[in-house]
Amino acid sequence: MxxxxxxxxxxxxxxxxxxxxxxxxxxxxxxxxxxxxxxxxxxxxxxxxxxxxxxxxxxxxxxxxxxxxxxxxxxxxxxDEGLRMGLDLDGFGGRMARAWTSLLPAVRTGRAAYAEVHGRGFWEDLDAHPGIAAEFDELMGPGHGPQDPRVLIAEADWDRVRTVVDVGGGTGTLLAAVLRAHPGVSGTLVDLPRTVARSAPVFEAAGVSDRASTVGQSFFDPLPAGADVYLLKSVLADWPDAEARRILRRCAEAARPKGRVVILNGVGPGDREAPDLLMLVLVGGKGRTLAGFRQLAAEAGLEVRAAAPVAGRFLVECAVLP
Ligand SMILES: C[S@@+](CC[C@H](N)C(=O)[O-])C[C@H]1O[C@@H](n2cnc3c(N)ncnc32)[C@H](O)[C@@H]1O
Known part of the structure; x- marks a missing residue:
């Protein structure tokens, strides 16, 4: 080589x-x-x-x-504008690229490189730069193209689902796809206020505005309670264990007694973590194995009930422990 x-x-x-x-x-x-x-x-x-x-x-x-x-x-x-924007040195792409220059201290300390280079953590930096935050939201959502609405392991399970909360759901692209695929379901998008504020055109374009609501809040605070399904897509890998546990606990509290918590991306099927260096560089988070996740979920009051690859992702479904 x-x-x-x-x-x-x-x-x-x-x-x-x-x-x-x-x-x-x-x-x-x-x-x-x-x-x-x-x-x-x-x-x-x-x-x-x-x-x-x-x-x-x-x-x-x-x-x-x-x-x-x-x-x-x-x-x-x-x-492709999504790709171009992700590389643009004058915008979010440049802030990501420059974060790699502090990979060495990140590896020495286990802390995110981003803060070392940009003087504040990733999420605080987005708070301070609305234009960069808008580019990030675009890259996460519409910039990624259409979302696959298959977010439960068994399709038949949708018969029992009336309400879905997408926690850290960005600008709503996944939730819009889910609502479009399931006309009997209503959904709530939870994300930071600046991000949910950009969701209206996404729901309108999907024709689901009448069944979609939004809550601009932190997912470290109590979540809208009583829904059948709580989705966490590409969220847990952004956070170290303590914060990931807090997010899961908020989902468990809100889903109690019968709701499910579904994890998409961030938990892998094997017994080794998949390569996830970007998470260390940007946010200090990490991917997890199913075994590692089971432990984390249990500490948050959740039990893994099923896990399987669906539509190119690995889905993990959890029930709330009594
Ligand atoms: C990697 S993105 C994933 C977005 C979306 N689920 C997806 O898969 O495209 C992580 C999301 O977490 C949101 N987020 C970060 N910190 C948050 C917080 N404290 N409370 C609520 N949402 C937060 C971000 O705004 C962002 O939309």
């Missing part, structure tokens, strides 16, 4: 730069001659050509004749 090639930072940084400069978008609009392209991007023509040739050596972009650059199949991926 070529470790020099593996440690070559030129590729990730070059991709971040072309995304930030919207190089692919300008090429798609017909700006292909290097001088023209550089002027559209606000870049130095010589430096931009060098950057593009570096990427061409890795299979991204083509130079069919000297000084004329075009998209190839790989480069066309950069036309």
């Amino acid at each position: 070529d470790l020099w090639a593996l440690s070559d930072l030129s590729v990730p940084w070059s991709l971040h730069v072309v995304a930030t400069l919207r190089v692919a978008q300008h090429m798609a609009a017909g700006r292909n001659a290097i001088e023209d392209l550089a002027s559209a991007c606000g870049a130095d023509a010589g430096a931009l050509a060098r950057l593009l040739r570096q990427l061409i050596s890795k299979g991204v972009f083509e130079e069919p004749e000297p000084g004329r650059f075009v998209l190839n199949e790989a480069a066309r991926g950069l036309l």
Whole structure:
């Protein structure tokens, strides 16, 4: 294995730069001659050509004749706005990328790299930068494309479900898909106030606004009680054990006595944690094995009743302990 090639930072940084400069978008609009392209991007023509040739050596972009650059199949991926935004060094993508520069202290201390680089923790930083928070919400929700509404292990179980609460549900893309798939079900989106404030167009687009409500609050506070299902998708891996336990306990309290708590993403089926370094870098959280999760759930008053892969995710269903 070529470790020099593996440690070559030129590729990730070059991709971040072309995304930030919207190089692919300008090429798609017909700006292909290097001088023209550089002027559209606000870049130095010589430096931009060098950057593009570096990427061409890795299979991204083509130079069919000297000084004329075009998209190839790989480069066309950069036309996807969700991907471009996730790489944009002027926005959320840049804050994520720069967090990696503190991987060493994160590994030495076990604490998130993000705070070391940006001076405050991930969630506090989003609180302080509304534009960055909006980009994050977009990336988590609509920017990720359509959501799969299969969030219970047995489809037949929906006959018994009337109400769903999506805890930390972002701007509501998953809840909207669930409500659309199940016309007899009503749902509540719980997330921070600034995030639920962006959910109305998502529910409108799905045609489910009449069955969707929102609560802008912290999931560390008491949750809306008495629903049949509490969803936690891509939430628990954001947090160390103490906080993850508190979130689960809030779900257990609200679901008592008969509701279920369903975990999507963040718990893996094997006996080893899946690679989750990004969670350490950004938020100091971690993925968990089913065995590790069982223990955490029990400490929060929950019992794992079923766990299975569904629609490319690993779902874990919990009941509330008496
Ligand atoms: C990784 S995102 C997952 C969003 C959504 N469930 C999904 O899968 O797309 C984590 C979510 O937790 C929310 N969040 C973070 N801290 C929170 C808190 N204290 N209370 C409520 N929501 C919070 C964020 O706003 C974000 O929407």
